[in-house]
Amino acid sequence: MEQQFVQRRAYYKRGVFLAKDHRSNLQDSLSQALMDCKTLGKRKESLGEQSNNVRAIIYHRSFNNILFGILASYERGTHQLTIAEDDEAEMLSVEQVSPPESSDNKKREFLEGVCYFAILKNHVAIVQSTSLRSKHLERHLNWLLLKGNVITQENRISLSDFVVKATREKLEKFHVKEFEIGSPLIEMDPLDAISEQISPTKSLAEFAGRGVKALQQFFFENQLNALKLSDAIDGNINVAVKVSYRRTTTSSGHALLDTLANAARHLDEDEVKLKLTDGSTVKGSELKLSKNLRVESFNGVPNPDSIFPNMSEWLRSILDNQTIDP
Known part of the structure; x- marks a missing residue:
C-alpha cells in the first residue's frame, strides 16, 4: 500500500439534548449505548424499503478521555461500477465488480x-464524506441512544453548528440584506443515470431533489414534464432561492433575514451565501467552525491512528483557546 498524506476537513458540532433534564453528556451517553450494544449485529441500523441499506459504528475506542469512532454505511449485495480508463478509446464500457471473497x-x-x-463531553469533531455527513451521524446517534435505552422517544440529541467568533461579530454589527440558498436541480450521480438507463422523456417530477421541489411551486406539472431531463442530469444546473429587500426594510424584516442566516449554519456550506448591509459577502463555510487536517493515508484512505490524534488536538485547542465555551 502506498503511504501518503491527504487533507481532510474537520467540523465542530455541539451535542444538545432536547430534554433539559437529561443529566448525562453525549460522550457518556454514547459510551453507555455502545456498552449495551457491544456487537455489530446490535448496532446495525437497517434502512430502505427492503432494509438493505445499513448504517453502523464499525469501530470505536476511548483514548485521552475522548471517545473516537467510525460510522460507515453500505448496501448489502451491491456491486461497484468501474471503467477501464483508455485515453485512446472513443468510448468506454461500464462494468460491475463484486466484493472480493x-x-x-x-x-x-x-x-x-x-x-x-471524536466526542469530548458535548463537543464533537467530525470528518465527513460526501455520502455520510453530520446529519446522518446525528440520526444514527439518536437511533442508537434510543436502542440502548439511554434516551426516550421524547428526547433527542442535536449536533448543532457553532458560528466562529469573527463571523458572529460581523453578523451582529451588520444586518443581512440578502440570503441565498442553492441546490442542484436533480440530485443524481451521473453513474446512477447510466446504470438506471434514464429516459430523456421521463417526467421531471419523478426525480428527487430540493431544486425540483422548488420549481414545482412556480410551474404547472405539464410545464415541468416538457423539460428535457437529459440536459438536466449532466448539465450542472443549480436552483437558488433568494430572500432580500430592495431599498429599505423594517426592523422585523431585518430580524427575519438575520434569523435565516443563523439557521443557515446547519445547512451544507456550499449551499448558502449571505450579503450584508455593508456590501460584504459571507460564505456558508464562514458560518461553521472547521479546520483542514493533514492526515496519513494508505491509497487515499485515512489512517485512524493519524486522523484521531489530529481531531483530538484540534478539539482541545479550540477549547483551550476559548474559541468555544467549555
Whole structure:
C-alpha cells in the first residue's frame, strides 16, 4: 500500500439534548449505548424499503478521555461500477465488480461512506464524506441512544453548528440584506443515470431533489414534464432561492433575514451565501467552525491512528483557546 498524506476537513458540532433534564453528556451517553450494544449485529441500523441499506459504528475506542469512532454505511449485495480508463478509446464500457471473497467465509460489502468522529463531553469533531455527513451521524446517534435505552422517544440529541467568533461579530454589527440558498436541480450521480438507463422523456417530477421541489411551486406539472431531463442530469444546473429587500426594510424584516442566516449554519456550506448591509459577502463555510487536517493515508484512505490524534488536538485547542465555551 502506498503511504501518503491527504487533507481532510474537520467540523465542530455541539451535542444538545432536547430534554433539559437529561443529566448525562453525549460522550457518556454514547459510551453507555455502545456498552449495551457491544456487537455489530446490535448496532446495525437497517434502512430502505427492503432494509438493505445499513448504517453502523464499525469501530470505536476511548483514548485521552475522548471517545473516537467510525460510522460507515453500505448496501448489502451491491456491486461497484468501474471503467477501464483508455485515453485512446472513443468510448468506454461500464462494468460491475463484486466484493472480493473473504478467506474466513464472511460476506464482504462495499462501503458507501465513512464518517470519523471524536466526542469530548458535548463537543464533537467530525470528518465527513460526501455520502455520510453530520446529519446522518446525528440520526444514527439518536437511533442508537434510543436502542440502548439511554434516551426516550421524547428526547433527542442535536449536533448543532457553532458560528466562529469573527463571523458572529460581523453578523451582529451588520444586518443581512440578502440570503441565498442553492441546490442542484436533480440530485443524481451521473453513474446512477447510466446504470438506471434514464429516459430523456421521463417526467421531471419523478426525480428527487430540493431544486425540483422548488420549481414545482412556480410551474404547472405539464410545464415541468416538457423539460428535457437529459440536459438536466449532466448539465450542472443549480436552483437558488433568494430572500432580500430592495431599498429599505423594517426592523422585523431585518430580524427575519438575520434569523435565516443563523439557521443557515446547519445547512451544507456550499449551499448558502449571505450579503450584508455593508456590501460584504459571507460564505456558508464562514458560518461553521472547521479546520483542514493533514492526515496519513494508505491509497487515499485515512489512517485512524493519524486522523484521531489530529481531531483530538484540534478539539482541545479550540477549547483551550476559548474559541468555544467549555
